[in-house]
Amino acid sequence: MVNGYLETYNKLIESAKREFENKEYEKVSIRNIASGANLTIGALYQHFKNKEDLYDCIVSPICDGFISITNDRNKDFIDSLERDEFSIISEELSYITNDLLKYIYDNWKIFRILILNDKTKIYKTFFNTIVENETKMTQLMIEKKNISQYEHLTFKKLKSLISAQYQGIFALMRTEDDIKNLDNDLHLLFDFFRYGWIGVLGI
Amino acid sequence: MVNGYLETYNKLIESAKREFENKEYEKVSIRNIASGANLTIGALYQHFKNKEDLYDCIVSPICDGFISITNDRNKDFIDSLERDEFSIISEELSYITNDLLKYIYDNWKIFRILILNDKTKIYKTFFNTIVENETKMTQLMIEKKNISQYEHLTFKKLKSLISAQYQGIFALMRTEDDIKNLDNDLHLLFDFFRYGWIGVLGI
Numbered sequence: 001m002v003n004g005y006l007e008t009y010n011k012l013i014e015s016a017k018r019e020f021e022n023k024e025y026e027k028v029s030i031r032n033i034a035s036g037a038n039l040t041i042g043a044l045y046q047h048f049k050n051k052e053d054l055y056d057c058i059v060s061p062i063c064d065g066f067i068s069i070t071n072d073r074n075k076d077f078i079d080s081l082e083r084d085e086f087s088i089i090s091e092e093l094s095y096i097t098n099d100l101l102k103y104i105y106d107n108w109k110i111f112r113i114l115i116l117n118d119k120t121k122i123y124k125t126f127f128n129t130i131v132e133n134e135t136k137m138t139q140l141m142i143e144k145k146n147i148s149q150y151e152h153l154t155f156k157k158l159k160s161l162i163s164a165q166y167q168g169i170f171a172l173m174r175t176e177d178d179i180k181n182l183d184n185d186l187h188l189l190f191d192f193f194r195y196g197w198i199g200v201l202g203i
Numbered sequence: 204m205v206n207g208y209l210e211t212y213n214k215l216i217e218s219a220k221r222e223f224e225n226k227e228y229e230k231v232s233i234r235n236i237a238s239g240a241n242l243t244i245g246a247l248y249q250h251f252k253n254k255e256d257l258y259d260c261i262v263s264p265i266c267d268g269f270i271s272i273t274n275d276r277n278k279d280f281i282d283s284l285e286r287d288e289f290s291i292i293s294e295e296l297s298y299i300t301n302d303l304l305k306y307i308y309d310n311w312k313i314f315r316i317l318i319l320n321d322k323t324k325i326y327k328t329f330f331n332t333i334v335e336n337e338t339k340m341t342q343l344m345i346e347k348k349n350i351s352q353y354e355h356l357t358f359k360k361l362k363s364l365i366s367a368q369y370q371g372i373f374a375l376m377r378t379e380d381d382i383k384n385l386d387n388d389l390h391l392l393f394d395f396f397r398y399g400w401i402g403v404l405g406i
Contacts, residue, residue: 026229156388163378164370164371164392167371168367171370172363192402195398196395199394199399200395
């Protein structure tokens with residue numbers, strides 16, 4: 001009985017992934033998800049409230065995983081700030097980028113479902129969380145490094161810069177499905193942003 | 204008779220602008236646009252095929268105006284490349300940015316309707332056109348300046364960089380309705396990108 005329940009649940013999740021991979025959120029239908037799992041709509045509603053619920057069940061583990069990595073890495077980053085060596089800070093930043101990229105590539109199909117549907121509530125929360133976290137880290141770095149000439153960079157201003165940066169990164173990820181090509185283009189974009197930060201922060 | 208026709212047309216356009224200013228594209232209703240102009244839906248359909256047609260009539264003059272400025276300015280830019288003086292090129296680039304910003308601010312309400320609805324066909328065409336134009340210009344600049352160490356920057360790569368840049372700019376424009384605040388944040392973002400280009404292109 002319990003096995004049957006889980007089996008049905010998994011069938012529905014797999015069918016929903018296939019639907020969301022190939023269609024925009026608005027065009028995904030509950031009916032197709034059910035029939036793709038050889039189940040009735042009634043059976044689907046025993047497991048999920050609605051389309052949004054199904055979508056959240058698919059993408060939320062990836063959002064949580066991503067944010068958990070940034071939180072862990074941010075702790076290391078704060079440590080490296082304490083040690084106050086620029087080479088360590090810069091190394092730490094490239095570790096964080098590589099870790100996050102690896103996580104994204106390992107979960108590419110689901111991550112793409114997430115970023116392709118940027119009008120969903122869960123995407124907006126995810127986007128805002130990572131931007132806020134990175135803004136806090138950047139502000140902390142400015143304080144610790146005592147970069148007083150950058151006092152004009154308020155939280156709001158830093159946030160708008162970091163938000164623009166992620167918009168650019170995710171937009172690029174939306175245009176390219178092939179990870180190899182994407183990785184190539186992303187590294188150019190990261191270089192571009194790195195030079196931007198060097199110029200704006202003087203670091 | 205002709206006056207009546209134009210008057211009705213203008214009433215509908217004004218009512219549609221009010222609707223699109225305050226609602227997402229999907230939530231704008233033909234019914235509300237008609238009633239906002241004190242007209243019947245039947246009268247509306249004598250002027251416009253559907254919602255998309257109305258939307259296009261509102262935003263396409265702004266798209267055309269923007270692209271026409273970039274085309275004019277690009278000609279000046281090519282001239283400045285011929286003269287081969289870096290100070291002129293750099294001055295020219297900041298003229299172009301200022302001209303385009305002025306145009307956007309002068310048409311802010313409509314421009315915002317355009318960028319807030321990034322799933323529409325006309326937005327996608329507009330976005331692609333400006334990105335392609337700027338990519339061509341950048342490639343031309345690289346060729347003319349004989350920056351041979353940047354041969355790895357193919358059209359596709361440059362385009363992905365420029366696309367990310369515009370995604371960031373328009374995303375920032377979506378978050379801030381007040382032009383004064385926006386202008387402040389935008390200049391920081393432009394500085395950031397300028398440093399990025401200096402780093403990536405060595406200019």
